[in-house]
Amino acid sequence: QEEKKQLTLKVEELERKLETTSAQNVEFLQVIAKREDSIHQCQLRLEEKTSECRALARQLEMAIEDAKRQVEQTRERAASRERTAQSKMLDLETQLSRNKTELNQLRRSKDDAERQYEAQLQDLQDRLEQAESTKRSMQNYVQFLKASYDNVF
Numbered sequence: 393q394e395e396k397k398q399l400t401l402k403v404e405e406l407e408r409k410l411e412t413t414s415a416q417n418v419e420f421l422q423v424i425a426k427r428e429d430s431i432h433q434c435q436l437r438l439e440e441k442t443s444e445c446r447a448l449a450r451q452l453e454m455a456i457e458d459a460k461r462q463v464e465q466t467r468e469r470a471a472s473r474e475r476t477a478q479s480k481m482l483d484l485e486t487q488l489s490r491n492k493t494e495l496n497q498l499r500r501s502k503d504d505a506e507r508q509y510e511a512q513l514q515d516l517q518d519r520l521e522q523a524e525s526t527k528r529s530m531q532n533y534v535q536f537l538k539a540s541y542d543n544v545f
């Protein structure tokens with residue numbers, strides 16, 4: 393009876409540990425869900441910024457084409473207007489360069505954010521796998537104790 397009592401206490405203790413582990417698993421799943429939501433929000437912002445950059449690039453291309461037309465017209469009109477158009481073209485090229493630099497920076501930021509979130513996701517997955525492994529070990533131990541208990545009695 394004393395052994396039975398001790399085994400019963402051990403089983404109860406293991407069941408409490410199993411419940412604790414299950415609760416931790418639920419918490420980990422909630423954390424993962426929050427991280428995935430955060431990643432999704434970042435991706436939406438990135439897509440929005442990418443869309444804005446594309447729109448700016450299209451506007452810039454249209455502005456460059458317009459400037460080229462103006463250059464051709466001003467060459468026909470006068471040399472002084474040609475200098476003015478060339479000045480505008482240089483400004484547009486500078487703006488294009490700035491926009492390209494900004495686009496490259498946004499791409500790098502996106503890549504950095506993706507790497508960071510992938511690393512965090514992998515860490516959470518590793519933790520979840522470890523928790524699952526611990527849970528399985530505890531379940532196996534409980535099964536062993538039950539089988540041992542059945543064999544003894």
